[in-house]
Amino acid sequence: MSASIEVRGLSGLAANFRTMDGAAKQGIRKAMRERGEAQHAATVAECPKRTGFMASKTRLEFSPEGLTYDIGYHAEDFEGAGLAFYAQFVIYGTSRMAANDFLFRVHEFMRQDTTRAIGDELRASFERFRV
Amino acid sequence: MNTLLPSLRRALVERWVNDSALTALVGGRVLDRLARQGETMPYLRLGSRTEVPSDMRTLDRGGWDVTVTADLFCGGLVDNAYVGFEEAETIVNAMHAAVLEPLLLEGFGMASLRPDGTAYLSEDDGKTIHVPVRYRMSALESP
Numbered sequence: 001m002s003a004s005i006e007v008r009g010l011s012g013l014a015a016n017f018r019t020m021d022g023a024a025k026q027g028i029r030k031a032m033r034e035r036g037e038a039q040h041a042a043t044v045a046e047c048p049k050r051t052g053f054m055a056s057k058t059r060l061e062f063s064p065e066g067l068t069y070d071i072g073y074h075a076e077d078f079e080g081a082g083l084a085f086y087a088q089f090v091i092y093g094t095s096r097m098a099a100n101d102f103l104f105r106v107h108e109f110m111r112q113d114t115t116r117a118i119g120d121e122l123r124a125s126f127e128r129f130r131v
Numbered sequence: 132m133n134t135l136l137p138s139l140r141r142a143l144v145e146r147w148v149n150d151s152a153l154t155a156l157v158g159g160r161v162l163d164r165l166a167r168q169g170e171t172m173p174y175l176r177l178g179s180r181t182e183v184p185s186d187m188r189t190l191d192r193g194g195w196d197v198t199v200t201a202d203l204f205c206g207g208l209v210d211n212a213y214v215g216f217e218e219a220e221t222i223v224n225a226m227h228a229a230v231l232e233p234l235l236l237e238g239f240g241m242a243s244l245r246p247d248g249t250a251y252l253s254e255d256d257g258k259t260i261h262v263p264v265r266y267r268m269s270a271l272e273s274p
Binding site: 005021085088092093095096099101105108109112 | 163170
């Protein structure tokens with residue numbers, strides 16, 4: 001079974017700027033890489049650790065153009081190690097266990113920074129068009 | 132700036148408890164606490180919440196961007212037939228319908244919740260369906 005739990009940086013907004021000039025894309029790509037790596041590090045830090053397995057399987061994946069990123073957990077990483085995909089129980093909780101939705105919590109606390117970083121790059125791009 | 136979460140919690144529980152369509156489905160079981168062992172299903176449980184300062188805020192009015200997750204638990208054997216996901220979908224639709232009208236939040240005025248994602252999960256007992264339903268809201272302090 002293929003399953004995953006992920007959050008996406010900026011919901012692909014930046015990826016829709018297809019006509020953007022190359023310098024702006026380069027700037028946004030750099031900003032997204034920095035934000036993605038920072039969010040990934042924060043997610044790993046917040047992930048509950050008993051054996052450390054789940055934290056070690058926190059994936060960071062960039063889109064081919066590098067304009068968006070996904071952070072989360074894939075069932076195959078757990079099943080490949082002979083384990084149930086227990087990330088869903090940790091993150092969403094169960095009827096007998098409270099949730100620890102650190103994945104979304106980190107995302108919420110960092111999304112404004114990501115939005116601002118993209119905004120700064122777009123503003124710089126518009127300024128280049130004006131001169 | 133005061134937190135928005137207590138008034139949101141009160142308004143949300145009140146809205147769902149007083150909604151006749153949802154009450155018919157969950158029997159008024161909208162919990163703002165951990166469920167007791169053997170809690171009658173289906174039930175709703177208010178779960179995780181986040182609150183970050185909103186970009187909408189102004190110099191004289193603070194504001195929050197909020198997410199709140201409501202966990203629906205349902206499913207099980209009924210007359211030897213498995214009931215689960217269809218029941219869950221019906222209840223989730225009723226939850227959404229009940230919050231279409233904005234909520235009145237003490238200190239913040241009216242604000243609307245919007246659905247922000249739903250997952251339909253099977254628990255490892257093989258019969259319980261767990262549906263975390265996330266909502267998002269932005270609200271400014273009342274002037």
